[in-house]
Structures are given as C-alpha cells and as structure tokens.
Amino acid sequence: MVKILLIQPRPAARLESPENLSLALTLLARCRGRGADLICFPEYFPFSGEAELGRAARDLSAYLVAGLVEEQQGRRHNTATLFDRRGQLVGRQRKITVGTLERRGFGVTPGDGFQPLATDFGRLGLPVCIDFWGQPEAARQLAAQGTDLIVNPSIFPILRGHWLTGALARAFDYYLPVVAVNTAAFIAEIHRRRYAIQGGHSFAIQPPAPADAKTMASLIRGWDDLRPWVVLSGGEGQEILEVSLDLHGPRRWRPEIRERFGITL
Secondary structure, eight states: OOOEEEEOOOOSSSSHHHHHHHHHHHHTTTTTSOSSSSEEEOTTSSSOOHHHHHHHHHHHHHHEEEEEEEEETEEEEEEEEEOTTTTTTEEEEESOOOHHHHHHHHHHHHOOOOOOOOOSEOOOOEEHHHHHHOOOOHHHHHHHHHHHHEEEEOSSOOOHHHHHHHHHHHHHTTTOOOEOOOOOSEEETTTEEEEEEEOOOOOOEEOOOOSHHHHHHHHHTTTOOOGEEEEOOOSSSSSSEEEEEEEEEHHHHHHHHHHHHHHHO
C-alpha cells in the first residue's frame, strides 16, 4: 500500500503571490510524522518555490507533487513537478490543454506528450487538470507506458462537477488508481479580473483487486456503478486528506480486465 496525502489549500487571490509558497510550507510541516510516501498539491500551487519544496520533500522523506510554473527559453509552462524523497527533481509534466484564461493570465504555453515518472513504489502519471479528465489521450499514453498511479492536480473556475465523472471513466478504461487534488474554494484574481473557484472535493479512486479470479468475476457482474471505487472525498475547505492505495493489485488484474472488455491501448 502507498500512503498518500492530498493537500487542499486555500490560496491567496493572486496565485503567483509569495504567500502561497509560505502557505505550502506551513501545510507541509503539518505532514511531518505521518509517514507519507507521496504528498500532492493542486494545479498552480504554490506556483513557485522549487528549492524550498525540494528541501521540504527531503525533510519529510516523501515524494512531492507541486503545481509550478516552469520558465524555459522564454516560455512558461503550467507543470506538475515531482520531487523525490531526497528532495531532488524527478521531472515535470507540462499541461497540454491550455485554456484562454491561462494564456492571458499567466502567459503559459502548451507542452507536448505524456510520460510517467519513476518512484520507488511505481510509475506516476501526472496529467494536469483537463488533460486527464476531459479527454482520453493522456490516460491512454500513460497506460501504454506502464503507469501505476495517476495524480491529477487541478483547479476549477468551471466544470468541477464533471471532474469525478471523467476520472472514473479513465480509471475504468485503463484500470488505474487515481488521486485528484483541487484547491479549497476561494476568489482568484487573474488578469485583473476576479473568479470564483469551485473548490474542494479532492478524491481518490481505487479499482478493486481481490485475491482470486472467482471473486473478481463476481465483482465484475455487479459493476452497474463505479462510484464505490471512490475511497476518499474531501470537503470544500482547506484540509489535508489521507488515503492508502493498492497499486500492485490493479497492476495484476489490468491485463485480464483489458482482455475481458476488449480494451486496447
């Protein structure tokens, strides 16, 4: 089992504000002693602070996913950035489906392609927000590359209610556990305008992995509704959510599920 903490922060109105890094470090301090393997922040949080976050990951001896804006060769990218237990940068996943608000507000440009990142407990896919729940390509590419767990950092001025529906579809399509983390509800100031952010309701999805084929066959016959796969659901405020997920079990059953339903990569 992999122990995961989802940090659902209430950011300052301006996402680029240094206050958000201070809040991130305060919330990470509250994770001390909880034995997390992986800690996840949402999209655009804390926006910056790579060195400080690396030190925090090292102090906690945990992998850490942060929503950072990467600047490279005159371009900005909205990324999910992964640090390892030693505080070293493992890699980044750039968001590909970049909306008008992001382009105008933060000057970000799309990335290209999806690739899982290796940890000591499995391979993580880190598609950002709508890249995962809004369309199938990210999950398809990541599943084809042996991903064991999807981490989906997000932020929602609209469509939060569709988030879980889309994530459950992707989790079934590729029989992948999912952790999805949002900010708490707040009013964001972007490009001199104010937006009510649909906060909270971070969640975790665990595809079942029983011990034997007979039990799995019985479970499959009862799959009228996949909502029982949702093993964690947050509220709308600032909080730290905890879940332990089984990555090995779904990995074992994945080929059989694909064969049974005719799912191809």
